[in-house]
Amino acid sequence: MKKTKLRTIAEGNKKAVAGGSRGGFTGSRGWLAAGTLVAAAIGSSTPAMAFVTKDGGKTGQALSPEANLPVKRFSIAAGTLEDGLHAFQVASGLTIKQSLPAGTMAGFQTQGVTGLMPSGEALTKLLEGTGLSFRLDGTSTLVVGLRASADVSVTAQTTMPLSQFTEALTDTPQSITVVPQYIMKEQGISTLRDTLRNVPGISLAAGEGGAQGDSLTIRGFTARNDIFMDGIRDFGSYYRDSFNYEQVEVLEGPAGIEFGRGSTGGVINQESKRPTDSKFVTGTLQLGTDLTRRITVDVNRPLGHLPNGGGVAFRMNVMGDEANIAGRDVVENKRFGVAPSLAFGLGTTTRATVSWVHLGENDIPDYGIPWLLNKPAASKRSAYYGFRHSNFLNTHDDILTAKIEHDLDEHVSLRSVTRFANYPRNTQITEPQVCSNGAISTAPATYGQILAPTNIFNSALLCSYNNAANPTATDPATIMVNRNQITVKSVESDLWQQDSAILHFNIGHVAQSMVLGIEGGREMSNPTRFTFTGVPPATLLNPNEDLVFSGTKALNTITHVAADSGGVYFVDTMHLGRYIDVTGGIRYDYFYTQQRQYTASTTQNVFASRTDKKPSYRAAFVVKPTQHGSVYFDYGTSFNPSAESLSLSASTSVLPPEENETYEVGTKWDFLQEHLTVAGAAFRTVKDNARETSPSNALVTVLAGNQEVKGMQVSVTGRMPHDFNILSGYAYLDSKVIASQFFPNAIGAPLANVPKQTFNAWLTRGLLYRFVGGLGGNYVASRTASSTIPYVATAWTGTTPANAVVTAIGLKQVPGYWAFNAEVHRPINERFELQANVYNLLNRAFIDEPHPSHLVPGAGRSALFGVNYKF
Template sequence: MKKHVRKKHLRRSFAGSKNWLAVGTLAATVMGAGRQAQAAVPSSASGAAAVPTAGLPVKRINIAAGALDAAIATYEQQTGVHVRINLPQGTVEGFQTKGVSGLFAEDEALQLLLAGTGLSFRMDGASTAVVELRANDSVDVSTSANSVSLSQFTEPLSDIPQTVNVVPQFVMQEQAVTTMRDTLRNVPGISIAAGEGGAQGDNLTIRGFSARNDIFLDGIRDFGSYYRDSFNYDAVEVLQGPASVEFGRGSTGGVVNQEQKQPMLQEAISGSLQLGTNLMRRVTADINEPLTALGPGTAFRLNVAGTQSNVAERDITEVRRFGIAPSIAFGQNSPTRFLLSYLHESENSIPDYGLPYFLYKLPKVNRTNYYGFAEDNFLRTNPDIVTGRVEHDFSVPVTVRSTMRWANYPRDVRITEPQIASKAVFSAIGGEQMAACAPPACFPINYDPNLVRVTRNQIAAKSVEDMIWNQTSLVGRLKLAHVENNFVVMLEGGRERSSPLRTSYTVPTASLLNPNPYEPFDPSSISIRSNTHVSSTSYGLNLLDTLKLTQWLQISGGIRFDYFNADALTDAVGSTPATHVSRLDKQPTYRAAVVVKPRRNGSIYFDYGTSFNPSAESLSLSGNNAALPPELNSTTEIGTKWDFLHDRLNLSGSYFATEKQNARETDPNDTANTILVGTQLVRGVQVAAIGHMPRHFDIIAGYAFLNGRVEKSILNASPWSSLYVPGDPVYGQAPYFISPKGFPFANVPKNSGNLWVTHDLWWRFMGGFGGNYVSARRASSTTMVAAYDSATPVPVTDVPLTFKAIPGYWTFNAMLRRPISDHLDFQANIINLTNKFYIDQPHPNHLVPGEGINAQMGFNVKF
């Protein structure tokens, strides 16, 4: 039972941030700020702050106001009741109490001592009281949520030998973010990218490597292609570095875990209304209700959100989303617990693939230009996710958890990708002689922009991805030969399927300077590009163990075996015959780490881990990659983490190096073929800080330096060397190739950082300010284009080449909030204060600008 209570507390130490108003009032009581908490103190009859045991003797209690830890010690002396603290070590030292004096029952006296702290207690027998978090308060005793909800981890974050970034819900609410994508702007080392042709939705890189398939929901893969709303988040956790030992395939740069809100044992209602200058209308509601009539520990929670918004400085684009997430829990605070939850998110938006490249750079066009079809471009997604979970605590400190999930991800899209036809393209996988470039076949860069036409490439797909998955884990804490072993044994597996139908359309071109988005969608031809059915069966078995050898030294390690069997059938289309390919991978992964704790509040660690990327990682198996073994990755990391101000301020830093071997490259002798010959390396440094301190002094900040390079390639010859291809017709000689060795990764800024700070102002206002910096990025690590301003044919060796690249930028945001009453406050946010025009999501073929300046105003309510 003790094990369960401790784990539940650690989970709530972060999950509590769901009630951000309580966080603000509680912060005033911490660190001896001398201010009284504003949270109402429930009466004894309500039982909101305690679970009293009737009939306890009445005693004269006389405990002065002051530090809570000293007051609890005095309480134990005067009552004879032993108080067990289920909070991280040193946490109670930061709390203050108003004291208690008079004749009271033992439970009433303890309830008064805890009044206004956000803590509660329960009686464990007649002579022991257990102090822990009040279920509906957000006492984030460790600012950065010194634990994660994932059963893969047994230690607090300060002792996990890995870079872990947590964005709590109170930060999301202060910044008025509505999506996972915007939430992740608070994490250094992550870059946002535009959607690929066949995979719309959240697309990102972590530490230089794609993480589109490394997004998890409560520890289970959430592989659907959709844009995730933040309405049901308690937090978003980013574990950087390879994590195949914990999560299976992928995770080269790390994983993103979305932690959903859970039912609580206390009644709570909250909601918000946001109105914006970009015509935003957003309503959210969060209703939690205990259902004691259905049994002790039963509660129901419902989260709902609806959003409709334009995008500032991007004409036509519109976002329409709706989400609902009911959940019910049974047996909370008991050895056996059940949870059933459902998540539905629907989107029916007019998508934006931004602006075209003109050879290697962005053309000088109006930032509001929309090159698609306002009436016929759409993005429709309707994910449904049902999750059931059961947990049981045994009398020995062992907990078993089993989670079953069914998920269905329908998607129907037709998006216009703007492109400008040009001949001056030079690829690292193949050379091309510069030839005369005449419209309308292509346009030289010095051509009159009033006459340039933009190709409207139609990306159209209709698909359904689905999965059924089970994850069962056993978590234990045992002592063997006086050494504490915290271990996890996990078995998970299931089936994943994807069935995309892709269609091609030929439509009229658009003017570069003055596109008409209201032009009727009238394709001159329609054809089926492909119809594919991919199914995979997989399972993974892992063992993770942490050995606490002394108070200052612990070692940990893990091993996992993955079985991943994928099968792909492509229907015959036109003259293209049907194909059937399959691939089976059996792959072990490993992890080992050492943690040294020179002080209780700090740690220094060394970590080594491996991961792998199979060919069918994203269920996109085809003939050109089915025979390839997985890419293999390894990371070495050294770092340190420190908690200050009674765990109210957390600082961390790390140096790491990640190497990918057997990296996939296109065969220069057959561009339809893929081979494994490359080696890629990323070295970097990351630092981060998160704090939640008195006077609403909140801070979340980070910086990442990433140096990613191609170390080895099939084209490792020196630049401008030639590679002979038999039968080449160009000038009777072989085409020229450029070695990608030394090329930087695509969509990886060398420097990036984030900052968000809030603090109390005058007249009960609270202000917030922050921003993001992203240095220059390349849109592709393999393709170069000619910096060439003439239509005159020249040998390719005489043409200067450059990468498609986008410049760096700063953006700034601000917030102002003021309580109107105990249950209502007003909040205003200004996004992109300077109205900076910048490219937010790069792609090798198009560029999506960030949103222009806009203001959001609204009200937050809580009962």
């Protein structure tokens, strides 16, 4: 009787939603369900959700994302739709989200589905007769809701297509921020650096002497070597452009299991665009202040089908960019990129993609302004201390990737990726230096206690204004700046193989989602470095960038480094019913590095090698009170080998890896029918046995430091009606040195380049006359330049280092800053849209990228005007 009544109500619901002449509602509960659905349809401005069958069947029109969904074998019995959708998730490995009021799904029935077919077709069959449809949100999440007529995603939830993760973002026990393509488009973003300004807990840093390109810290620890592309390490020293990004994912917290060495504070993954079976041409044409010129073209073309029915598609992304930097003299960036990709077997059990990314850069680089004691030098914001006609940064990066995916059945999917990458660079950069001194203390220090000023300095190691022309000058008008030349010619390369299996199965009544992975390859670095003598200095207040370069070049070192590494891992998530997930994993890494270095001054060849064999662990559990929220705890370890950045020395070759532990507790919730996602986490990371280099002997390095970062972060992501979008986050980081052998005066001091607070916000809203406006900004608190020598002399008596007596000290740090940006865009017709962006609205002067030896100012106010097009 009860069963019959439920079936009657379900049938009434189905007929009511389907509408037309096929029937009406049965019973008051049917009217209630219908009213709920209609109210949801009227009250929500959610644009259309459509998708479905290849033959354009009952639930909508065929859309291109269907071809990219995996083919699986399904055996789902008839019954309640809720049970059917749960079985579909297990069988397909995809995530189902509902865009319906709570409780609406109850009572719906499905006729089930059986057979080997694309996942989209299987879900279509499950939904037949319900009046519901679905759409693809990202690459692995399907949103089920009311039938509509357009493929427009408006949910806040985004997905992460990395095979190392099997769960939806809400159910993944880790802080993850995804910056989608639409945010990059609204903000007019062209680089990875600007993309990462949308992520709390990240601080940008200036390039170093031996390695240029993107440099940053995540949750207080350097992440220059933790940048990935499609799940494989992208360790080249270059500045990355966003023209081929589908989205950028930042995983903060423990990631050693999934990504191997490094990943102390987290990792960054650049997700590339890939071919689909739809035909389109999109792109941008932009002109701006400071001679900015940029064009991008994104072309996708289906090329037919293979004999087995699989689709073939080609995609090409092209970019050209040339610009000066607002508020900076001489500096110029020129980039060209091309990224073709070819996909086979779309919509079948076996899919393959071959892609190539080429990015070339020819810049007049910017190492900014010098330090003056413990502050940025009081020079003009625009001052350029290099040589206009002799400084350059040339890179020509090529990344070739082949990926094959195969679905054995509904339980097992295999993935294999092969990559060869080549990163040549040739650079000569001027680093301006006035005084980058620090001095040490051999006096003891108590845990967490900073030494008193009288004990900080050894006067024999003190430097004053470091220039030979006028060593005791104090008037900025007479201070000379040393133009240190950083010259490197190098080629880094990478040959890598990554294989994984994604398993979905049951042990008893416990569902399991497991990833088994093995990867390995060879990374190489071959830098040749030079030194210069006789380089003319510059005046602090009026540097002459057009001065003819007259330095004498000499060979310094020739280095060859090769690292062979491999890792094997598994991560298993056990679904203990619908409310609790438990995750555990272990990884074992092998890392062997050999280095041969020739030093011209001694005419010696020095060989060094190091082998590390190290496990990493992870454990987590998730409690899901509802399908729209989770609370989690996560624990993970990682390690940093001595040759992590492909560099060794006699002293580091005998040192075992640094070891890291992270604890995190957090929560994630979806609101407003998944239009709004809120996440928060508290965490603590400890680095044991941090490497320290003796300030009196660069050949001596020991594992004698301990560092700690603890804090919290929150984020809000929303895609709501009326073009109301929000991406915002806040992070609080409390970092400090908790032990140090060589630098006891640093105990209790903050770590380098770690602001206590970072905040980002970006909001857009529909305005009158079809205009959409956006406003946002960033706050970065003050940062120090070094954790090992945090204090420098700011005043002393005496005229030489030998007789100097320190009378005052200060942290070598840069002040915090706010920067605000805005945009407005408006469609002209279906194909063209106008857009204007303004950056640094208030024209604030600030230091954007600090380094212990130099400082790079942020760009001044600038504007960008463009046309977005699609055909």
